[in-house]
Amino acid sequence: MTPKTLMATDLPGAAWRKSSYSGAQEGQCVEVANVVESHQGIAVRDSKDPNGPALLINPASFTEFIGDVANGRFNV
Template sequence: MNVDLTGARWFKSSRSESGSQCVEVAFLDAGVIGVRDSKNPTGPALVFTPGEWDAFTASLVDGAFNRK
């Protein structure tokens, strides 16, 4: 998916601490969602469809990515 990110408004979680390893999220045109590394804002970004984003965030809430 090729998406223009030049006008994206990126934000971090309110729980993000200064200097921490974080991701930033942007809600983009056509309903897609961008995710990037906050320490490398000019680097690559991942782009998710709304369905992919919903599945990802539901998995987070369900603990699917918790380390055992």
Template sequence: MEVETKGFRVDLTDAAWYKSSRSGPNCDNCVEVAFVSGAIAVRDSKNTAGPALIFTPDEWDAFVGGAKDGEFDLD
């Protein structure tokens, strides 16, 4: 599957998807991540044929940094 976004094409056909270590059999928030051709793809691990979100490396770094800093905590 090829996706065109943000001015470039990303081929997800042979992507190696990694499931979050926080995902589990009793969890509704399961995601998988793939690092492909200069981009990062994220999808719902329960719907692998569904859409993927595509991030640039800078966007991904900002997200991961925010998560580590607690920027998205609900507390």
């Protein structure tokens, strides 16, 4: 599944979560929401624009991405 772009407002009731590593400041953070039941995916949005665009990602692809980040495959 290719990520689909929609607006975060298209996901009413989504429980958005921000990483505990983000701290108190609203800096460069992303938030995720498990919307598998309603939209068959994981939604990702910019915490600075909570009503803006969100990516809808296949759960398996999201899990693989998180694993790659944790294993240092990206320079982040």
